[in-house]
Amino acid sequence: MRRYRYRCTICRTTSPVVLHPDDLDAEGDAHRQAVHGGHFPDDELAGEIDRLGRWYAALSPLAVLHARIADGLSDLRDEKTLGHYWWASAGAALLIGGSAALIALVVSAAL
Ligand SMILES: [Zn+2]
Incomplete structure (x- = not known):
């Protein structure tokens, strides 16, 4: 949403x-x-x-990515409210961190 x-x-x-x-x-x-x-x-x-009321255009690219994922996860629970659930925010951070770690692992294995 x-x-x-x-x-x-x-x-x-x-x-x-x-x-x-x-x-x-x-x-x-x-x-x-x-x-x-x-x-x-x-x-x-x-x-x-985003669900925190911040304009996407005013956020950095990494903050936009985190907000999009956290918004999507929070919308799974309730589309009508604002704010991020703690687990959605943590899940977004883990997903971004995990993806960065995976990319670093693949790059280091390829070199
Ligand atoms: Zn006015």
């Missing part, structure tokens, strides 16, 4: 979580029209977030 949010940095407000990009556009359009007369606020943010 994908989650999205709109943030206006002028008003310092963030929209509720929406589940579809079309709903995200509607959130941004409604805010701009109601508060800013249709103008686009400088530095506004809109995009996909």
Whole structure:
């Protein structure tokens, strides 16, 4: 499940979580029209977030990988909540660490 949010940095407000990009556009359009007369606020943010409410675009590639895996594992338990379960976060870290160790092992065996 994908989650999205709109943030206006002028008003310092963030929209509720929406589940579809079309709903995200509607959130941004409604805010701009109601508060800013249709103008686009400088530095506004809109995009996909992880279950912790962080914008994927603002995360490092390794953090994105961890968040995607932890989001997927947490969604297996409950799609409607936010936040990562401790076991999902740990599982994602173990999966990434295990994959890195396996790659290092294969590379060192090949040399
Ligand atoms: Zn605003």
